[in-house]
Amino acid sequence: MFGFSIWEIFLILVIALIVVGPERLPGLARTIGSWVYKVKKFVANAKAELDSEFNLSDMKNLLTAQESELSKLRALVEETRQEVTESGRHMLGAMDEAEASLRAAAQSEQKKLSAIDSDTAPAAVGKIDQTADNNASSPELAPEPTPEPAPRALSFDDEIRALEQSAGQPFKRPFEASPEAPLASMPPSAPPSSDSKTP
Structure with a gap:
């Protein structure tokens, strides 16, 4: 049971018989048996409580x-x-391609514009000179350009009203009292009488 052989147990019993004596040996054996039973019961209860507290198998499963969940994550x-x-690489590649195509298109447009400018510049100068000669030789007077009317300056209130109309809601003016408020807060005054004499 505890790794003792039968001969070792027999030797312990013989020594106990000699030391204790034959009259007290059965009572001592009963007491030792009850203590062994209590110790086994205590160990079993403690083990059951620890297993239920820690529940090692469930914790291992958990x-x-x-x-496994962490590895999936x-x-x-x-x-x-x-x-x-x-996707970042694809976007950078697409942006590089778009930039290259835009640069190529801009360069081709620039070349076209420079070609058009170089072709039309002498012709335009010739047309302007010819038009000036025609106007100078024609007896008709060119119509005078009519000046555009200057835009009417809006007052502050007109600008606020225009902004309110465009926003669709009135603006709140915290520092400006309504026109009725000063009149309501003033005490009524008696009209000046014509009988009073001024000094």
Whole structure:
């Protein structure tokens, strides 16, 4: 039971018989048996409480489940990171292609404009000279350009009204009292009588 052989147990019993004596040996054996029973019961209860408290098998199962979930999450994060990196590369490539095509289009348009400018500049100067000669030789007077009327300056209130109409709601003016408020807050005054003499 505790790793003792039968001969060792027999030797312990013989020594106990000699030391204790034959009259007290059965009572001592009963007491030792009850103590052994109590110790075994205490150990079993403590083990059951520890198992229920810590529930080691459930904790191991929970840890393995959490580790599997963490590995799935790590894989998902890695996959998402790769997708984002790949889409970033595609976007940069598309932006580079668009930039190159825009530069090529701008250069071709610039070449066309410079070609048109170089072709039309002498012709335009010739047309302007010819028009000036025609106007100088014709007896008709050119119509005088009519000056555009100057825009009417709006007052502050007109500008506020225009802004209110465009916004669709009236503006609140915290520092400006309504016209009725000063009149209501003033005490009524008696009209000046014609009988009063002024000094």
